[in-house]
Amino acid sequence: MSGFYNMKHTVYKETIEIPVMGNFDVIVVGGGPAGIASALAASRHGMHVLVVESYGFLGGMWTMGMVVPFFDQENKGGICYEIVGALNALNMIKVAGPDMWAFDIEQMKLLLDRMLLKEDITLLFHTHFTTPIIENGKIMGIVVENKNGRSAYNARIVIDCTGDGDVAARAGVPFEIGRPEDGSTQPMTLMFQMSNVAYVQDYYKYHHYVDNELIQKLQDAMVRAGVMNYQFNYLRPCIIPVPGIYTSICQATHIRNLSAINSEDLTQAELQGREEVNKLFHLFKTYMPEFTHAHIDTSGPHIGIRESRRIMGEYKLTIDDIEQSRQFDDGICTVTFWVDIHQPDGDNQSKQYGKLLQPHYQIPYRCLVPLNVENLLIAGRCISGSFEAHASYRVTGNCVAMGYAAGVAASICIKSNISPRTTDGCEVVTIMTADGAVCRAQR
Template sequence: MNLSVLELEIPCLVVGGGPAGFGAASAALRGGCETIVADRHGFLGGMGTAAGLSCYLNHLGVDVDLSSPVYRSFRQQLIDMKSHYYDAHTQADYYEPEVCKLGMEQAILKAGGKLLYHSILSNVYREKDLWVAEFLSKGSRVRIRCRYLIDATGDADPSAMAGAGLFHGNQSSGATQPMTMVVQMGGFDPQAWAASGRRLIEGRYVAEGDQYAAQVSLARSAGEWSIPRENVALFWSMPHDPSRITVNGTRISGLSSCNAMETTRAEVEGRRQAQELVAFFRKYIPGFENVYLYQTGPQVGVRESRRIVGRYTLTEDDVRSARIPESSVMLCAYPIDVHSTEGTGTQYEDNGSIYGIPWECQLPVDLENVAAAGRCISATHEAAGSFRVMPTCMGLGEAAGTAAALAWKNKDTLQSIAGADIRHEMDRAHAAAGNLIPSTQFSFGSHIPAQI
């Protein structure tokens, strides 16, 4: 049977509806640039919903909220929907994934955006001065022509198909940070937890990170723990029901999310580890004696895969030296947090650095009117271990969408838009919402990225 072909043309196409894609579409629409978001799932949210990772690590910079206007609006939307709490100790916002899906979808549609779900990107090519993206969809093929193409897939799929240069994993071997199957448990007893001397947030919620190394060691000695990590990375309560606990504690090493067979193996191994994780909590951790496996993430969580080769490559030295170039479009204070590609440890460097991410990191070399957003921007393995958190990714998406709106208004290319102009537009959005503007709290240097 031949599939029918649906032809669409639009100024801006965002491929990937995760935090970066949501930020990109929201900003483009805010600036008057008609936009469609395409995603392979039937909902938005990316790792925050598809992987069940409902913890958004929003680290402050010397007590300043560095998050972007779109992120703050999204957070307020979830607060209004009574689906959020914040923990100052972990510096994280916690959300209900199902409400995230609904909230993001409503925000895009209310702003006049269009959505395309259940669509797998199959080809990207140039046609005169437009990009053409082809998707395999339910019962049809979809062909979208656009002037501006924003790659928010995490794996840099559109950029790869368009011919961009790519990094994969670390510089030495190409190995990536491990994947994680996010696990949700039911049956947790918050009061038993509190009675053991542990804290409850707002008298209801649990949120703890890097815990239980001693118990993990005991379980490993007893043959009850085969997960290649030394502790439990993070676990937290769900806002609507504190008896449900989400755990980031599995580790799936040595596999690539850009390989279908390896991703399949990762999904299978993640579910195996999930059973082990639940048994561990039942035996060793107070308040978890009666927990059961509520669900695993609809897909395995991915920390790292491909990144574009951009006009500038963010390095770990940029992060450690707290550089804030004039062309920075996003500020970040999250530490370098790199889970070992092979072993059980984690490289965690928290020196209080606040650094800037230049616009040039989002622009693939030699590709016109393509911008990357989120974890697939141009960076080294170590630098990517810092900015990959979802609030920062949403801000990078907002920067790309802001650039698309400016370019559309001026009949220009993405490459011609200056990072400072993008940042000023985002500052205006902060001011319009009554927010403290992060960029006014820090000094931007004269250093302009020169890498190509």
């Protein structure tokens, strides 16, 4: 047996001196929809802000996951309004279906860069958060890894916008994951962009978001060609027209039973996702004339993660809040998106609630305040809520609003020298309203 197999199962704990590279009022970890809004809000309220992001661009799932429909933003105002307005002015966002605005990914990246740089926010790309610095139950900063090695940054408030709740989890805040009965999460999806798709022309004729007309057309064509009983693993793929000629983004794969917070699983998911994209694309191209000249331009730089940790906070949103259209004094935004559960097993989407349940409930500020650790806030899909509630509030318009609320809250904390836990959520709402980040929308 080689020496390799005799290796110990653990290694010694490193004790190294980590240089402190900067001091900030607010550090935002993760530059997705929640992160960019947190940073903008904090900076516009006078804070010195650092954004730490693993990728070389902002946008999170918008850009790294190629998730281009900007849902539940119409009633939000604020940053949502600014983004849609700026992309519209460039003709880089279009109405791609009922309640669906889809944008050009490269223009979104550039716009977000410019919006944050205009506010003098410090950006640190290609940098991975590794460890929180905790003293006496308070987060005092973060340790990161990048090409420079390991370094630390001090902050008065840290906002966890990693989607996965990496900061809160490593700080020891309890979290939940998946559905209550077995911990299974919604499937992952590798999005991809196609060009030369004549189908996009007839999009409105064919496309219904919940129905399965696209796959039905493909199945019919395959049966006509003599291919019977082909098993698809997701029966509701959708093709989303985006700016460009015959260009579309396709959401067609469902990768199940793998964890988004385990790198072996993520590796497997990326491999499986690419194979599935390739397989489905060839079926389209072979059997549907509208796809004869289609070409895959690219798949997402990161597989799409619908769900991972839900960090436990001062309030946990539940399906009851949604069913009761619950409003809160500290309600920081109104969610109107349905409970969209891509089932962890089977090929069903939203079998429990579907579009029958049209929500109109609020997210209280307290969902952004994690248990146990002071001076930490959470925003985006990792906030405190149940499996079902998460399936509704997770869409990006709501993540932007949550981020904005966290940024405002951080500035209140710093100016008043208080912690997020003792911050009055009603004050956050008042400031958001004054800023035009509308939170009590009418339907």
